Amino acid sequence: MPLVSLLPLFHNFNREFFKDALTIGSQPIVSVRWSDGRLRKTAGFYRRTQRFGRKASAEIVLSRPVLEYLPLYSIESTLCHEMIHAWIDLVLKVSEGHGPNFHAQMVA
Secondary structure: OOOOOOOHHHHHHHHHHHOOOOOOOEEOOOEEEOOOOOOOOOOOEEEEEEEOOOOOEEEEOOOOOHHHHOOHHHHHHHHHHHHHHHHHHHHHHHOOOOHHHHHHHHHH
């Protein structure tokens, strides 16, 4: 079964759960992609990098090997989980893992 396209899911979740806070216009402020196959120990992650002389970038990466044969719900929940991390970092500008902001957004 081919993997689903992540960008449509991202836009749906962004509208539904984040009030379009993870986009400027129609452009995401965080990139979303499938891993190249090497990510095998976790279903996904969010990271922001600051490169010397370049603008900071943020990305959500979902694991192709971990999620490939699981139901769509697993992909959706992993993407939403990582979007919460991005929202806390990029919108709230707070540094936290699974703290109070994360838990509040999970139940919202």
